[in-house]
Amino acid sequence: MSINIAIIGMVRDRSSGPDSLDTAERCYNATAARAAGNATVARASSLVDTVEDKVDWDEYQQNLVLGAAFWLYWLTQVPGGVLTHRYGTKVVLGAANYTMCLLGLLIPFATFRSFHLLIVIRVLQGFSGGFVWPALHAVTAAWIPPNERGKFISAYTGNSLGTALTFPLCGQIVYWFGWRMVFYMTGVLGTVWLLAWYLLMFDSPAQHPRISQAERRYIEESLASSHTEKKLRTPWKAIVTSVPMWLLIFTQWGNLWCLNLALTQAPTYLYTIHGWNIQMTGVMSGIPHILRIGSAIGSSVIFDMLLQKEHLSRTAVRKLAVAICCIGQGLAMVGMAFSGCNAVMAMVFMMIAIAIQSLDSSGQMASFVDLSPNFASILLGIANAVSVLTGFAAPTLVGLLTKGNQTTAAWQQVFLVSAAMVVLPDVLHLFFGTSELQPWNSPEADGTEMADVKEELQKLNVDAELKENDGEEKK
Template sequence: MASPTEKGFFTNVTDGISCRRVLNIMVFFGFMVNYMLRVNLTIAIVDMVVPGNKTNTENLTNFEIGVSQCGHQIEHKVSNVTTVIKSEVQSVSGVKFDWDEYVQNLILGSFYWGYVCTELPGGRLAEIIGARRVFGYSMLFSSIVTLLTPLSASIGYATVIVLRVVLGFLLGVTWPAVHPMAAHWIPPLERSKFIANMMASSLGAAFTLPVCGYLIAWFGWTSVFYVTGTVGFVWSVMWFLVVFDTPADHPRITPEERSYIEEAVGAGTTTSHKVLRVPWLRVLTSPPVWAIIITHGCSVFGFFSIVNQLPTYMKYILAFNIKENGLLSSLPYLGKYLMAAFTSYIADWLRATEKLSTTAIRKLFTTIAVLLPGLLMILMIFYGCDRVGSVAIFTIALTINGAVTAGYLGNGLDIAPNFSGTIFGMANTLSSFGGFVSAYMVGSLTYNNQTYGQWQKVFGVLAATYTIGGLTFLIFGTGKLQSWNSPAAPQTERKNDVELTIKNKETIPLKKK
């Protein structure tokens, strides 16, 4: 059936654009901005701090003579590093801070202290009051926090840590909040493509890192936070103008599009505003749920390790300057988004043509997305000193990881669309611990010891983590609608669920037109 069109809002501009399409566009740019607000510090902190290893004599000598441990020429030499005792140093790019590797990773990791607190409540809150307010206000206040970051840095690193905890607390609700919105707005055969919009976060990182590299080179590190914070504020205003929780709430949706959506999602999703009670015992004892949680935790642990630490690795081990660092650090994220978009279309096509079952599709793409990066991290152990090889391996690893959109990432919508926010909140809670543990691990291993040997240990841990995640979903994952999806639904809906299970129709409630 052809998708209906939307009329009446900025008609001369948006005539012919469905409300579903507007939602896709806003979620796409929303996750780009989401990661702008998250990763801006990972590139800015490279220029915010006074470089140097103060206690490791070998590394200090290498840095002072302008050569990294891997033998690459460092563009800017710094002399008398051991005499730096001030907490702030004035430079042409602004104030620099004497924060060692431990403090830097403490700052980066503090984001996850707040992030972990709101993942599960955020998913459930979106199921109760709607994703529009949860996602929108989170992004609005996060943008304000970002604008305050330069001021907090001038006060002290403890203030930066507090602000990063608040930022994590606010952004923690965003990812799980989108799943309940998808359950109400997106037909099942379009959900992989919709979930791919969440991978615009990688595109946001791909855009932010090189742009911030040039902003730092031209205007200083403070400009990074002012620019990204302003962009986030503007997006938040637009979100509240054009996005609504359900088709029934939308004031400008056509009757045709509303009917199309509600019929498509109705079999597996409660379309009314009635709040369903979470069957916690069934959820917590469900192997498919734990397959999503564990696999997501392992995948995101690897992703966060790379996204937070790649600029540092490129500076100290590969000796790229700040502009090269930002540009090259962005390549893996660009690749990840392109892979996410491509595989999501393939997955939805495979489901629509019934060439593979939903279970087979989710397992196939999860295996590709999570197991293969683990093998590539093993290569980094042996070829991590090679500039071209390292950039190629990182880029390929994160590119392949983009296939999670066709794998486990949207699997909660397959097995329990009514509680997809809760399930993803549980998964992201574990992954948030992984983000903190990742920052702590790298900080501990490289504290005053930025050597390739220490980074080899990091790559070994990442290889093992990716492998565990891929195997877990391969064994326990499924695409079948779970019976507990409608615990308080009318008897007729329960009967429909049973019939779907008997017929082995794996949560494709779209009525064929």
């Protein structure tokens, strides 16, 4: 995420050249002049970087850099779920996340060495990052009782905490020390995280060395009817033909479209259209993500309470969360589209859109686990393989619409398209979606599983009885 704010310091300001737009087309010319008497001073991105420290990329190239991380992000979603199913979240997520961190350290070198090398690094970051999200659902399925999943999945908004800290911190770092330092600082912090991850994280209650027996027993008994640690045969055909799952995927598409738009484009939008300096851009880009964390935790408590008290069915609770999330984002996007040069209105609607997006933790994200706790990581992998295409589709659309056309009219088109993307799939989910446990969550035993049974019986020294009762065993 750090490059989304650092790119402001990386790229030369194209607004003052001969191809710059008419003053009436931009908001910042008037507002910055009133605020500081000099738009150039007000918009300075760094105290130390010079023109030679920056690159001359147009809007299309900038969005290629921002979106390249998603080019192969989809490719490793399903493999990420499969590998997690086999090796566990601790290994898969830890290795994938830290690989992204190490690649980030190479970005300053690649920026001036070769534009294509930078794109390759960004693509490899996304390829590695594709293993991360599916790994999360495996640990949810192994640890969390069904009626408490919304609260736990709200912890996924840790990515919002990272963004909320990264944007203002990196904005200040760019201003004080230059944009290169952003990538070195995040590399150090990523190393600290890796040490904590391997010391404190465990894939299941049975593997945790410090859990109390009472807590372990409560969790395992709560999950006994829906989740097993045994490696089951994956029912691929049933999964890919499941209508409830595809409805969740379409909903996830719209939700991630708006989130990825906010993550990759908010700093550029606030800096370019509204003329805020790098520090204020970082702060205002980060604040909505703090609200997203609070919204996720607060709403998940309410929705889990509705489940525990049985006021509504599981499907009804999930649909309510998805509807508020998607329709609320759609309305906020429409508000941003018509906010024009009113920076306050634009910021308010952006805060609403990002904050309300977090309700997906009690909506479609929890529904993937509801449908199949045993294969939750694989389901989320398939869903992300489709929906993360928004990660480069949204920046590409912005690049095409705003290339040489950084105006409120161009951004209005961006926000209206986003509103349609998030609302239309929710309509289908409201009519046809479900969050009930699917029959294929527990595949019937096949020949391989029967062989496992035989092996266990042999270990118990009952091989003779096994042979004598072969007919009964087959039955």
